[in-house]
Amino acid sequence: MCGIVAYIGNKEAYPILINGLKRLEYRGYDSSGIAIMQGNKISLYKSRGKVSDLEAYCADKNLSSTMGIAHTRWATHGEPNDQNAHPHLSEDSKLALIHNGIIENYLILKQELMNRGYVFESETDTEVLVHLIRDIYEKEKVELAEAVRLALTNVIGTYAIAILSVDNPDELIIAKKGSPLLIGIGENEYFVGSDGAPIVSHTKKVVYLEDGEVAVLNAKKALTIKNIKNEKKRPYIQELEMNLEELEKGKFEHYMLKEIFEQPKAIRDSMRGRLNVKKDVVSLGGIIEYEEKMLNARRFIIVACGTSWHAGLVGEHLFESLVRIPVEVEYASEFRYRNPIIYEDDVVIAISQSGETADTIAAVELAKEKGATVIGICNVVGSTIARLTHAGSYTHAGPEIGVASTKAFTAQVTVLVLMALSLARKKGQIALSTYHQLINDLESIPSKIEKILKQNEHIKEIARYFVGKTNAIYLGRGVNFPMALEGALKLKEISYIHAEGYPAAEMKHGPIALIDEEMPVIVLATEQETYDKVVSNIQEVIARKGKIISIVTESDTIVKNMSNFYIEIPQTAELLTPLVASVPLQLLAYHVALLSGCDVDKPRNLAKSVSVE
Numbered sequence: 001m002c003g004i005v006a007y008i009g010n011k012e013a014y015p016i017l018i019n020g021l022k023r024l025e026y027r028g029y030d031s032s033g034i035a036i037m038q039g040n041k042i043s044l045y046k047s048r049g050k051v052s053d054l055e056a057y058c059a060d061k062n063l064s065s066t067m068g069i070a071h072t073r074w075a076t077h078g079e080p081n082d083q084n085a086h087p088h089l090s091e092d093s094k095l096a097l098i099h100n101g102i103i104e105n106y107l108i109l110k111q112e113l114m115n116r117g118y119v120f121e122s123e124t125d126t127e128v129l130v131h132l133i134r135d136i137y138e139k140e141k142v143e144l145a146e147a148v149r150l151a152l153t154n155v156i157g158t159y160a161i162a163i164l165s166v167d168n169p170d171e172l173i174i175a176k177k178g179s180p181l182l183i184g185i186g187e188n189e190y191f192v193g194s195d196g197a198p199i200v201s202h203t204k205k206v207v208y209l210e211d212g213e214v215a216v217l218n219a220k221k222a223l224t225i226k227n228i229k230n231e232k233k234r235p236y237i238q239e240l241e242m243n244l245e246e247l248e249k250g251k252f253e254h255y256m257l258k259e260i261f262e263q264p265k266a267i268r269d270s271m272r273g274r275l276n277v278k279k280d281v282v283s284l285g286g287i288i289e290y291e292e293k294m295l296n297a298r299r300f301i302i303v304a305c306g307t308s309w310h311a312g313l314v315g316e317h318l319f320e321s322l323v324r325i326p327v328e329v330e331y332a333s334e335f336r337y338r339n340p341i342i343y344e345d346d347v348v349i350a351i352s353q354s355g356e357t358a359d360t361i362a363a364v365e366l367a368k369e370k371g372a373t374v375i376g377i378c379n380v381v382g383s384t385i386a387r388l389t390h391a392g393s394y395t396h397a398g399p400e401i402g403v404a405s406t407k408a409f410t411a412q413v414t415v416l417v418l419m420a421l422s423l424a425r426k427k428g429q430i431a432l433s434t435y436h437q438l439i440n441d442l443e444s445i446p447s448k449i450e451k452i453l454k455q456n457e458h459i460k461e462i463a464r465y466f467v468g469k470t471n472a473i474y475l476g477r478g479v480n481f482p483m484a485l486e487g488a489l490k491l492k493e494i495s496y497i498h499a500e501g502y503p504a505a506e507m508k509h510g511p512i513a514l515i516d517e518e519m520p521v522i523v524l525a526t527e528q529e530t531y532d533k534v535v536s537n538i539q540e541v542i543a544r545k546g547k548i549i550s551i552v553t554e555s556d557t558i559v560k561n562m563s564n565f566y567i568e569i570p571q572t573a574e575l576l577t578p579l580v581a582s583v584p585l586q587l588l589a590y591h592v593a594l595l596s597g598c599d600v601d602k603p604r605n606l607a608k609s610v611s612v613e
């Protein structure tokens, strides 16, 4: 997704801006740019490619300035090139603007502006904004912040913007609707970022801009914020829950590997203060006020995208098995447009690592409009979904930088387990023996993951088999079916090998036609009620010369002997299997991608947070 960094204060702006862009690279992008105020002119530098390319381009330039804006672009309208890169300038070069989001009515606005003689240099929707603001500023003779507010009342869509103006050399103007924007509060200086990453090394005092708000940042004055109705709003300063070392790779070659290895800690952190085995207590403070509504829910509707949707599928097994309340799991992008039937006694659970996924935000807003209770499971504190939902539980997995989600997924499943156990216990729906077995098993998950991580080299050897392959099929039954989907997504999104996840039984209804000696078939064959059925499915694959890579329980004696390769995981309660089975799938995808020469942390075309539709 696009990234925004801005600065105004008493320090050199360029180092803050360029290093801020590097902190946002993980969001995914294809070009970048910077605009700085230098006396009574704006100097602008932008280029296709990496931030390092921009840095090289700026190397011999005079970059002295104490205020500026900077942007990494993930192309939505117009291909990645220098013209479409941000910032965009007004025709008289007196105003520069950067934008994250989508102006849905930009074609209409563009035509109106062209009819008034404006000439566009780019194919972007963003350029409409810069001309519209400048047009209003000149015609209405109003303050720049007011011109911005008036212009935005014409806009349909989402935006996070930052603006420089030669006529206002002491002010940065920012505004937001639907895309995130934070203000870092320093000593006579302000920092702006799409998230905390470019801010945390400078200050931890932040203000989260709300939808419809416009802020004026003047280093010599207090921060002023106005809402869409032009009413002044008192800034609410919070503590940024992020620290610098969490943003560094440390001893690891890639963020993804670091985050895979952080899972024992991430799961412990997601259980901290919520699971007390000795006192036999599971409690989630963030939803306590809504527990009655959840216990009396007609049904749960889980809305999410991508890996978070897979966590939702695991949640379906957990809630239906333990709480005995019906669960529907919906792609947020489908749910929001199909005019779904939502009852007031429905409880919607929105799962999102970033808390900024546009489709999930829209699904949350729809559910709230229809009167449902909406609970959030997010990883980023203060994110849009976390602030939109009635209540929720953070996963506390720490910043997840690698585009492929790993520790956030297992932390999401952990929170879902805790929620299901807490509700099942309160509903009197679970036998005490089962409850005790599950909370003891849950407490042992981090050490079980540590044991699996010791097989990293073994899994790397298995990965060699996949290099050069163009397809793969993942199979699983029951709670392992979502794991087949998740394993396939991990492989395809970072190694670009086409991979499909299927219920093992479904293979006979079509995909078995794909099986030949070139087809790697990864089977989740852990100890579970339908284990024998999975063994039969493996035999069907072998009969057609398919190659078997299996994830098995350590004590397994059957599937190991049927497999070309296998990875053992410690025995665990069937419902908790995803917490341990995900680790070998993550490591396999990581090593296949690395051996295939792919950019593991920043896969092509992908963004960490899809904050546009």
Ligand code: AGP
Pocket: 305, 306, 307, 308, 351, 352, 353, 354, 355, 356, 357, 360, 403, 404, 405, 406, 493, 607, 608, 609, 610
């Ligand atoms: C996961 O590996 C992908 N990067 C992607 O599917 C991701 O899970 C999806 O975009 C949802 O993101 P969210 O959890 O931040 O809402």
